[in-house]
Amino acid sequence: MYARTPFLLKSVAMLLCISTFNALAAEEVNVYSARKEKLIKSLLDRFTGETGIQVNLVTGKADALLKRLQIEGRNSPADLLITTDAGRLHRAKEAGVTQVTHLPDQTAALPNSFRDPDGHWYGLSLRARPILYVQGRVKPEDLSSYEALAEPTWKSRVCIRSSNNIYNQSLVASMIAAKGTDRVETWARGFVGNFARPPKGGDRDQIKAAAAGQCDIAIANTYYLAAMIESKDPAQREAAGKLRVFWPNQDGRGTHVNVSGAAVTASARNRENATKLIAYLLNDTSQQWYADTNGEFPIRPDIPVNPVLASWGEFKMDTLNLSRLGELNPEAVRLMDRAGWK
Amino acid sequence: MHKAPGPSVWRFGVVSTAVILAVPVTVILSYLLVPAGEVWQHLAATVLQDYVINSLLLMLGVTAGVLVFGVGAAWLTSMCRFPGAGFFEWSLLLPMAMPAYIIAYTYTGLFDFAGPLQTTIRGLTGWRFGDYWFPEIRSLEGAALMLSLVLFPYVYLLARAAFLSQSLCVLDVSRTLGNGPWRTFFTVALPLARPAIVAGLSLALMETLADYGTVQYFGVSTFTTGIFRTWFGLGSTAAAAQLSAVLLMFVFVLVFLERSSRRKARYHHTSQRHQDLRRYQLSGWRSNTALLFCFSILFFGFLLPAGQLLVWAGTTAEGQLDSRFLNLVWNSLGLAGTASLLALMLALFLGYGKRLNGNRPVRVAVRVAGMGYAVPGTVIAVGVMIPFAAIDNGVDAWMRLQFGISTGLLLSGTLVALVFAYLVRFLAVSLQTVEAGLAKVRPSMDEVARSMGATAAETVRRVHFPMLKGSLMTALLLVFVDVLKELPATLLLRPFNFSTLAVRAYELASDERLADASHASLTIVAAGILPVILLSYSIAHSRHVQTT
Numbered sequence: 049m050y051a052r053t054p055f056l057l058k059s060v061a062m063l064l065c066i067s068t069f070n071a072l073a074a075e076e077v078n079v080y081s082a083r084k085e086k087l088i089k090s091l092l093d094r095f096t097g098e099t100g101i102q103v104n105l106v107t108g109k110a111d112a113l114l115k116r117l118q119i120e121g122r123n124s125p126a127d128l129l130i131t132t133d134a135g136r137l138h139r140a141k142e143a144g145v146t147q148v149t150h151l152p153d154q155t156a157a158l159p160n161s162f163r164d165p166d167g168h169w170y171g172l173s174l175r176a177r178p179i180l181y182v183q184g185r186v187k188p189e190d191l192s193s194y195e196a197l198a199e200p201t202w203k204s205r206v207c208i209r210s211s212n213n214i215y216n217q218s219l220v221a222s223m224i225a226a227k228g229t230d231r232v233e234t235w236a237r238g239f240v241g242n243f244a245r246p247p248k249g250g251d252r253d254q255i256k257a258a259a260a261g262q263c264d265i266a267i268a269n270t271y272y273l274a275a276m277i278e279s280k281d282p283a284q285r286e287a288a289g290k291l292r293v294f295w296p297n298q299d300g301r302g303t304h305v306n307v308s309g310a311a312v313t314a315s316a317r318n319r320e321n322a323t324k325l326i327a328y329l330l331n332d333t334s335q336q337w338y339a340d341t342n343g344e345f346p347i348r349p350d351i352p353v354n355p356v357l358a359s360w361g362e363f364k365m366d367t368l369n370l371s372r373l374g375e376l377n378p379e380a381v382r383l384m385d386r387a388g389w390k
Numbered sequence: 391m392h393k394a395p396g397p398s399v400w401r402f403g404v405v406s407t408a409v410i411l412a413v414p415v416t417v418i419l420s421y422l423l424v425p426a427g428e429v430w431q432h433l434a435a436t437v438l439q440d441y442v443i444n445s446l447l448l449m450l451g452v453t454a455g456v457l458v459f460g461v462g463a464a465w466l467t468s469m470c471r472f473p474g475a476g477f478f479e480w481s482l483l484l485p486m487a488m489p490a491y492i493i494a495y496t497y498t499g500l501f502d503f504a505g506p507l508q509t510t511i512r513g514l515t516g517w518r519f520g521d522y523w524f525p526e527i528r529s530l531e532g533a534a535l536m537l538s539l540v541l542f543p544y545v546y547l548l549a550r551a552a553f554l555s556q557s558l559c560v561l562d563v564s565r566t567l568g569n570g571p572w573r574t575f576f577t578v579a580l581p582l583a584r585p586a587i588v589a590g591l592s593l594a595l596m597e598t599l600a601d602y603g604t605v606q607y608f609g610v611s612t613f614t615t616g617i618f619r620t621w622f623g624l625g626s627t628a629a630a631a632q633l634s635a636v637l638l639m640f641v642f643v644l645v646f647l648e649r650s651s652r653r654k655a656r657y658h659h660t661s662q663r664h665q666d667l668r669r670y671q672l673s674g675w676r677s678n679t680a681l682l683f684c685f686s687i688l689f690f691g692f693l694l695p696a697g698q699l700l701v702w703a704g705t706t707a708e709g710q711l712d713s714r715f716l717n718l719v720w721n722s723l724g725l726a727g728t729a730s731l732l733a734l735m736l737a738l739f740l741g742y743g744k745r746l747n748g749n750r751p752v753r754v755a756v757r758v759a760g761m762g763y764a765v766p767g768t769v770i771a772v773g774v775m776i777p778f779a780a781i782d783n784g785v786d787a788w789m790r791l792q793f794g795i796s797t798g799l800l801l802s803g804t805l806v807a808l809v810f811a812y813l814v815r816f817l818a819v820s821l822q823t824v825e826a827g828l829a830k831v832r833p834s835m836d837e838v839a840r841s842m843g844a845t846a847a848e849t850v851r852r853v854h855f856p857m858l859k860g861s862l863m864t865a866l867l868l869v870f871v872d873v874l875k876e877l878p879a880t881l882l883l884r885p886f887n888f889s890t891l892a893v894r895a896y897e898l899a900s901d902e903r904l905a906d907a908s909h910a911s912l913t914i915v916a917a918g919i920l921p922v923i924l925l926s927y928s929i930a931h932s933r934h935v936q937t938t
Binding site: 078104107112113115116121122125212217244246248249250256259260261275281283287381385386 | 433503615619622625768776878885898903
């Protein structure tokens, strides 16, 4: 077999090898990131500046990047996968495209629920999905939990985006984890009945609609509200100014939270550099910068919270291990389909 | 003297090219064989009906929209004289440069309940939510309107080229038979232009079926949103691919219906005489109506959204014009140029292959190769990635075995894979356009040229090329603009550290920073304007070469 291999083919193959080796020569780490370039690039540049390790970046939608990893298989050039929710990290782990990373120091600093129990992925930043209410039209004492939003008093008063969105899928998954499918399905039917309009647009749209009077309650991630408060656009600032944050489920399991996070891929050739990058993203300055720039909470409890976010008060978080969100995701989608949540 | 290749060589070349291009679509279709289990029962019991009905209604709405805008504007600008006709000739192509999801964002920004218009109305009248009626832009009707506004240029372009190439004699015969302009339009010009109009319409409908950004933002559940929900939300690749396959069936049925209704009818001109068109001179209210009609389309399809983008770029956008921006422009133009040239060459090759050796396998292969346009970009991208990765991993395994070295991925994650994906996705555009052009070349013309001693090559150069020039330019520039706007495949298949304008615009817009996306969006539009003007010029002048 070997002897019969055509000479030309061999030479081409050798040439390709040489070029591949050259590409591998420099110190680098290859990142597939579902976090948008603008929200991560400068931090990666700092990492390169401090360590000399070149970061090569492709951004995209989390599910599509995960698909790319799976299809590329053992030869995928990616070393690190970054997503903006824990559900997808869990999906990546299930798909077998991640591997265990040991970060003893960082592990100690991270709450258990924000990292994979087996060490496949680590949270990098934290966001909550609270209830936002229009000041003056809603009394905060009338609010209590996500569950209570299915009650008839909220008829035609709730704005929330489509169930196509992962943040809503994760929220419902967290409720299923706490209450079981049947009770959450009953809740979802009542909740959908209270929508002020068919779901459309993104989280900011819900905030704008509430501010404009289309509904009294909006459900949105905290960093959207923070970004609107600090926006250059006066209309966005004005809309955000009309809403207040209510932290639901404080008497029970706590407010639903999710993380952006990272996992080293199973195919990683620059495994050490990838590990260094995760550690870098979890150090004091990165945590501070990352959280401030993106309007998120630092994932490490020992890092001070940005003043805008701190002004909403301290709150109790749901401590469910976020892996569960990934496990329960299909269940949540089916439930929302059945409940007629578009 | 060139010797024309024999029929079997042609046939083999055409079929194998078409087969290669059909691989990604076939990969998707092959999932029909994978059992998806009870996911289908779940879909059928809950959301499938919505997907089907909404997709059909959306197609119906877009059909109505693009036909009224496209055919109406094409007839007016090519057959009538009214103030501004010359300006509208080219400016009506501008909406084409506007990505559908961007126009959707700008309309929402302007007309939504929380937008400036409705807020002003409420401020003036003291009304509140529920006190008044206002058209809901984020609805099925709204989505149909948005898509119609940016997709009608396909119909407009092809219909206009068809009207312009119609022999005056045919229209004169109609006039001497006592038909007025309306009757001439409906009984002569429209039927004659039908292949071109249908080609434009099918492009618009395929793009409608593939649209994700607009319907997703407007909260309209269609097949496309369903595919992604099933794929990622429910985690069922098989069921998602099967939904994509059903989507392809939609297209098959469409194409089949059109073809069978046309049957054996041919649409060549048989007259030998060809004179410059005498246009209808419009005056009074007719002229004003024509002007208003064309202006409204231009205003709502381009001026209004572009104006909103400009305002955003000038006021609320945060600095995006760094040095890397230039890089994005360069990447976008380079990709669009390469892909449009290759797509044109392939379309010519396949189009001629079909014309010269149009037996059944060739026709089917060419048809399947053009199906990619109706499939959402992400799905096509996965269809491209699977075979590329399989080849790369195969080579790698072989190299490990032979030399003990790993070659890694050679083509996956390179621009080669990306350009291939563009070809798969946009071949339909160049193919439809080239075929519509070839349909104008009567078979008898070939025979005359050959009987006068011209070689095949000479016939192509001296007869076909002058007649096809307009169509070739159209094909080239349509794909160019389409690639400029293309997002999902670019996002998924691009190499490390490589970005385009569309990616930049999307990243900002999807993060709900619409205003920040305005620079990139405007640059896409600006980059699309030059080709659009060239295009219009080439069409306007394509007619003269045919006059005798």
